[in-house]
Amino acid sequence: MTYALMLIALAGLGFVAHAVLTRRRQLHALWREPVLRRPVLIIESDDWGAGPVAAQAEALHRLVDLLTRFHDCSGRHPVVTLAMVLAVPDGPAIRRTGHYHRLTLEHPMFAPVLAAIERGCKAGVFALQLHGLEHYWPPALMASDEPEVRTWREADPPALTECLPPHLQSRWTDASVLPSRPLAVEDIWRAVRAEVALFIRVFGARPRVAVPPTFVWNETVEAAWAAEGIEVVSTPGLRSSCRNAAGLPDCDSPPLRNLQSDRGVRYVVRDDYFEPERGHRAEDALRRLLDKWSCRRPCLLETHRSNFLGTAADTGRALAEIERLLSAALTRLPDLRFMSTAELAQPGAQVWTTAWPARLSAFLRRVTKAPGFRRLAVVTLVCVLTLAGAVVHAVL
Ligand SMILES: [Zn+2]
Incomplete structure (x- = not known):
């Protein structure tokens, strides 16, 4: 059961990685878009x-x-x-x-x-x-x-x-x-x-x-x-x-x-x-x-x-x-x-800034608001938690 959960979580993360790769242009554009000061x-x-x-x-x-x-x-x-x-x-x-x-x-x-x-x-x-x-x-x-x-x-x-x-x-x-x-x-x-x-x-x-x-x-x-x-x-x-x-x-x-x-x-x-x-x-x-x-x-x-x-x-x-x-x-x-x-x-x-902290926080906010990305974030979180739980269970 533990290994089955690990496999499911890894498959989920693979799906997320594929989805992110296919949207890399959109992510790049969100990163490049200027950021207000x-x-x-x-x-x-x-x-x-x-x-x-x-x-x-x-x-x-x-x-x-x-x-x-x-x-x-x-x-x-x-x-x-x-x-x-x-x-x-x-x-x-x-x-x-x-x-x-x-x-x-x-x-x-x-x-x-x-x-x-x-x-x-x-x-x-x-x-x-x-x-x-x-x-x-x-x-x-x-x-x-x-x-x-x-x-x-x-x-x-x-x-x-x-x-x-x-x-x-x-x-x-x-x-x-x-x-x-x-x-x-x-x-x-x-x-x-x-x-x-x-x-x-x-x-x-x-x-x-x-x-x-x-x-x-x-x-x-x-x-x-x-x-x-x-x-x-x-x-x-x-x-x-x-x-x-x-x-x-x-x-x-x-x-x-x-x-x-x-x-x-x-x-x-x-x-x-x-x-x-x-x-x-x-x-x-x-x-x-x-x-x-x-x-x-x-x-x-x-x-x-x-x-x-x-x-x-x-x-x-x-x-x-x-x-x-x-x-x-x-x-x-x-x-x-x-x-x-x-x-x-x-x-x-x-009024614009290129400071890294502002760029990073703006990028993360923009990504969570972009259509589809919020769902991917939830899938990622569930998969990571499942994988971590399964690993801990297997070790113990
Ligand atoms: Zn008009």
Whole structure:
């Protein structure tokens, strides 16, 4: 019986060794992924810019008022990154001509939105990122013959981008048919040049971070962004390059990790969500922050402008949750740091460490949280204890 137990335990350890060997690339990637020296919280907010003027301007001013009341131990205010959409359809012109026309942030009507953004940037609480010239691919928008899409693109004033069917909100694939079709390489390069040029005209500086709309993009887009000076791409931890027959993001890449670099851009991983309009509370976001810090990873919280553009009560609730989150986070993690995503991903940023104790503890935490590894750890423990017990029994 004792020897049978030994054999079973050894077979179990052999199974574990085989499983670890087959996952060695994943383990290597977890080991190589950078390790934070201090906890970091960034709120990444998408879809700002072209769209409703008064509601956005007011929401942005209220965000500035709120964020400037907080600071970390280095005196830095919390940063909300704004992923900017630079244009919406010019509905009357489209109706008149039957061709696509855009209304860009250069139009004087958007001055109040730009003024609020400028105020936040000067106060150090906003950092601008590129979301896209549009939150859709214009030819795909025009190709759609769905009545609600036609109504949407011809609306005056422009309708909210958030109200388009989700598959058409992807910019970097032709989702006028499903499964979507890849865009021509030269069209992507031309569109990227145009969006970066417009961003510079509107904001006076080149964007350093891009947030792909709906997180659907491909390697050609990355290469074109890099050529235009984009350094960082915000990702959900993988790259989806198409929409499938059901209209969902698909054609996924292997996992992407923080500061992994490819085609001239570095990735950051933003896979935590803080959408008060969907019931997310400050406590949920705090849990995500603590979880990320336990693995020595930054916490980038995704939140959309739609949280702040509902009724006054809705906006008030969203702002109150942010206030409670910042307050609780600073109390729970006194060493918490606020910064922009561009600063986080800057080569040599002081917030990262290469110290061995931190790397080792981060690696072990990451491994236990990786799918499948917890089960392997349990099997290993059971096998080792069984083997030790059997050996002791045999000796005695
Ligand atoms: Zn978006």
